[in-house]
Amino acid sequence: MPFPEWFGSGQNEADFLRRVLDHVSDCLVAVDTAGRVVLINASYCRLLGGQAEDFIGRHVTEVVTHKTKLHLVAQGQAVGAVSPLEVRGHQLLARQVPVYQDDQIIGAVGVALFSDLESLKRAADVFAQDAAIIRNTQTPWTTSYRIGDIVGQGKIIEAVRTQIRQAASLNLPVVITGETGTGKELAANAIHELSPRAKRPFVWVNCASIPENLIDAELFGYEGGSFTGARSRGKPGKFELASGGTLFLDEIGDMPLHLQASLLRAVQNQEIVRVGGTSPVKVDVRVLCATNLPLEKMVRAGKFRADLYFRLNVLSVHMPSVREREDFDFLVDKLIERLHRRDGIPSRPLTPSMRERFRHFTWPGNVRQLEAALLRYLVSGDLSGLADEDNSPKTPDEPSLFSHSNMGLQEHLEQERKAFIARAIQATGGNKERAAEMLGISRATLYREIKR
Numbered sequence: 001m002p003f004p005e006w007f008g009s010g011q012n013e014a015d016f017l018r019r020v021l022d023h024v025s026d027c028l029v030a031v032d033t034a035g036r037v038v039l040i041n042a043s044y045c046r047l048l049g050g051q052a053e054d055f056i057g058r059h060v061t062e063v064v065t066h067k068t069k070l071h072l073v074a075q076g077q078a079v080g081a082v083s084p085l086e087v088r089g090h091q092l093l094a095r096q097v098p099v100y101q102d103d104q105i106i107g108a109v110g111v112a113l114f115s116d117l118e119s120l121k122r123a124a125d126v127f128a129q130d131a132a133i134i135r136n137t138q139t140p141w142t143t144s145y146r147i148g149d150i151v152g153q154g155k156i157i158e159a160v161r162t163q164i165r166q167a168a169s170l171n172l173p174v175v176i177t178g179e180t181g182t183g184k185e186l187a188a189n190a191i192h193e194l195s196p197r198a199k200r201p202f203v204w205v206n207c208a209s210i211p212e213n214l215i216d217a218e219l220f221g222y223e224g225g226s227f228t229g230a231r232s233r234g235k236p237g238k239f240e241l242a243s244g245g246t247l248f249l250d251e252i253g254d255m256p257l258h259l260q261a262s263l264l265r266a267v268q269n270q271e272i273v274r275v276g277g278t279s280p281v282k283v284d285v286r287v288l289c290a291t292n293l294p295l296e297k298m299v300r301a302g303k304f305r306a307d308l309y310f311r312l313n314v315l316s317v318h319m320p321s322v323r324e325r326e327d328f329d330f331l332v333d334k335l336i337e338r339l340h341r342r343d344g345i346p347s348r349p350l351t352p353s354m355r356e357r358f359r360h361f362t363w364p365g366n367v368r369q370l371e372a373a374l375l376r377y378l379v380s381g382d383l384s385g386l387a388d389e390d391n392s393p394k395t396p397d398e399p400s401l402f403s404h405s406n407m408g409l410q411e412h413l414e415q416e417r418k419a420f421i422a423r424a425i426q427a428t429g430g431n432k433e434r435a436a437e438m439l440g441i442s443r444a445t446l447y448r449e450i451k452r
């Protein structure tokens, strides 16, 4: 290929090409048909520990390694397009091709694509990750809710919506707090949906429902055969699946203390190591967490790492309980409307006295429980559940309340709580999913209660 005229004046072509080759960081060597080195670049010279003059004219097998096949390629022999080659203790990956002039081979050129296999592996990791991100754009990990699904009106809910919008605009961790059933998962979905990561995966993990010994593998993935029962090809963890998008760690307060250090490292350094893996994998994950446990208190009690708490609690969103809200009637109407519109549940009139009963219930399971009670009522006209669960103030002479008169309030409540949960489990014949629904709590919360 001739030099362009505008470039050629005053330039020595061969000299210029030499310089170009010397600037290539990969190792390059060219031989004639006799296998003698005719050109070798600075990178290769550095690797071999000499100057070009030391090598030019010598047979390539003496210069590089007796295992090279470059001289054979220069004689027209076909060898693999890319082959591993060890040179002075360095693991190279060599590509060797013949050089033609007028249909005739005049020599061969060998390029060590990477100066060592580690660099190649690192490059392959980056490539695999990019590919994973592209694949993840068609991920099954998507959100189910948007900000419009958060039902409510008035100052309190408007403030929540503002917090969500602010959180969405900043690429920082968020802790979403609130009692069970207040819509923490809804809020996490909404943040992701409104954020620049909306088209990327939204991956959720419930830290309370994964057995403790599997949390690491679930979050960080594992290499093939790293533990009994592991898949032979290994498996990416939730951090890798969420790369480019958002990872929602629900019930973060249930994360065992001894596993919090690796979580901190992952959030802080954006880097994970698979269980059984040897090298870190870079990720790009925005972390949202939710909890109904008092994290700050847990930090003080030494049950949650302070460094992790501060790293996660950069932004916060608080979902109010039904008791704190000032839009109960609006909420009831909208939930009925939603059940009708979304699930085709026929409407049934709610008399003022029924409304009153609804209003005076304390709704420990919040919107989830309210929605379930409304559904039960719409389907069967049944309000008995509400009466059973009613914890509105009772008259002091009620015998059941003081039947264990030597108990303190806490102890009594604890007993009631246990009995209440046991009744739900019994009533559903041990079906935890239905029992949780009856109690107006999530399955994970029920499991935690049982464990307690």
Ligand SMILES: Nc1ncnc2c1ncn2[C@@H]1O[C@H](COP(=O)(O)OP(=O)(O)OP(=O)(O)O)[C@@H](O)[C@H]1O
Pocket: 149, 150, 151, 152, 178, 179, 180, 181, 182, 183, 184, 185, 186, 187, 250, 290, 291, 292, 319, 367, 368, 369, 371, 441, 442, 445
């Ligand atoms: N503000 C809300 N507006 C509309 N629906 C809501 C709201 N809050 C909760 N819900 C309903 O309650 C269900 C439970 O909500 P969600 O799972 O977000 O609660 P949560 O606070 O994450 O509960 P938990 O702590 O038990 O996991 C939702 O599927 C939704 O139907």
